[in-house]
Amino acid sequence: MKEIINLFRQKGYLLAPELLQMKSSQLQELYSHVHANHFKIKILNMSIYNDFTNKKMETINNDFPNTHVEILKSFEDEDSKKKVNTFVEFYNDRFEKISSFLKNRPELSNVNSAKNISEENNTSKISMIGMVSNISLTKNNNMIITLEDPTGNVKIMITEKNSDLYKKSQDIVLDEVIGITGSKARGFIFANEIFFPDMPTNFEFKKSSDEVYAAFISDIHIGSTAFMEESFTKFIDWVKGSAGSPEQRETSKKLGYLFIIGDVVDGIGIYPSQENDLVIKDIYEQFNVFTKFIKQIPEHVQIIICPGNHDGTRIAEPQPPYPKIFLKELYEMKNVTMVSNPAYLKIHEVEGSLGFIVLMYHGYSLDHYCLDVQSLRNAGGYGAVEKVVEFLLKKRHLAPTHGSSLFVPSSEDKMIIEIVPDIVATGHIHNLRTSVLNHINVITCSCFERTTGETYAERLGHKPTPAIVPIINLKTRKVSVMDFN
Ligand SMILES: [Fe+2]
Ligand SMILES: [Fe+2]
DSSP: OHHHHHHHHHTTOEEOGGGGGSOHHHHHHHHHHHHHTTOOOOEEOHHHHHHHHTTOGGGSOTTSOOOOEEEEEEOOOOOOOOOHHHHHHHHHHHHHHHHHHHTTSGGGSSOOOHHHHHHOOSEEEEEEEEEEEEEEEOTTSOEEEEEEETTEEEEEEEOTTSHHHHHHHTTOOTTOEEEEEEEEETTEEEEEEEEOOOOOSSOOOOOOSSOOEEEEEOOOOBTBTTBOHHHHHHHHHHHHTSSSOHHHHHHHHTEEEEEEESOOBOOSSSSTTGGGGBSOOOHHHHHHHHHHHHHTSOTTSEEEEEOOTTSSSOOSBSBOSOOTTTSHHHHTOTTEEEOOBSEEEEEOOOTTOOOEEEEEEOOTTHHHHHHHOHHHHHHTGGGGHHHHHHHHHHHTBSOOSTTSSOBOOOSSOTTBOOSOOSEEEEOSSOOOEEEEETTEEEEEOOOSBOOOSOSHHHHTTOOOOTTEEEEEETTTTEEEEEEOO
């Protein structure tokens, strides 16, 4: 038995524990078969064994990519009592964690405390890390930022004359943690530099050794009168390999991962008079239709699903994974991974590939920053939502300003972007945009909801680009798009 297991190991195959219950002769047979056929799936389990014994092995297409999905962070519902102190712990956690990112900079490695700064008189060199508790303008248009740390708070002045810094200061938002350097004179602290925690620049732009694709969709809104059933059917047909040009079908064969980033159904009672916009008025039925679509996807595609704000679950973030009662059959599929919103996954850590960290976030907070931050509005607002995602990545937080998303306080601030991702994918804004920030692919997903000028999303100000699906080739990290209109 040991010898056979070693044979598998030497060829890079791993056996699921249930296979170790088999007879050694059965495993020997399995080994001969996978070895002779250069079988590409490296983790062998009972269902593969069953396929083999049913003489179905030949039909498992060895051209399909080898896949791997690992959940790095998915947040379950916490059942703890919230006290006033929970908020204090929550913000302390944010202060501590984001401070640690900022302290990697030489300018901020040794910062002064707010108390210290307040007690000193004229000092030529000050550095401080603090949470932004207030932003105001003087009558001369100079900006005053109140920075708070556990010892107290200080007011920082950024003069309009210092035009570069003044421009940068326009991107400061309430409740985020930033660093500053400056000097103190006549009771004022004048900033000469502002630091956002930012994403590291020395990360590798990882590429896989094999050609494998990941597709990203969100906001299907099944149940809505505007749901684009025909386009979505065409998309599923393409994933199945039964639609598209020969090249497009070739790509679908190499599709290893499908991320579905929330708002899979339109929900019930999400906004006033929603019933007028629904063809399916029963949420269970909406989820049943979604299930029917997803069940058609072949097993070689790993499907990762997180909820959005339309999905009949708690909308405070992090949103726990979908309740089983809605998607029972999908929970039973072995190529489906259900996660919270937001969630962090590692995919494709297979032979010759380091694996890619994917941050998926439905994107409830994106509305706030599209509308509230001048520089983002000027950059295109809802039409350039990838800029908003980049903006949040630089802040290392998915919703820094209190109220930009609903949240459940706990002793840990789970919206901090603690893990540096390779790919960030969001939904909610219904607008497909892609960009690259340092080594990170930023993708904001489209939707499968027709633009009528009157959908709820459009009334919110979103500018949908429906039924367009971005696909990343993990070998090149190039993003291409497929139009299912
Ligand atoms: Fe949506
Ligand atoms: Fe949404």
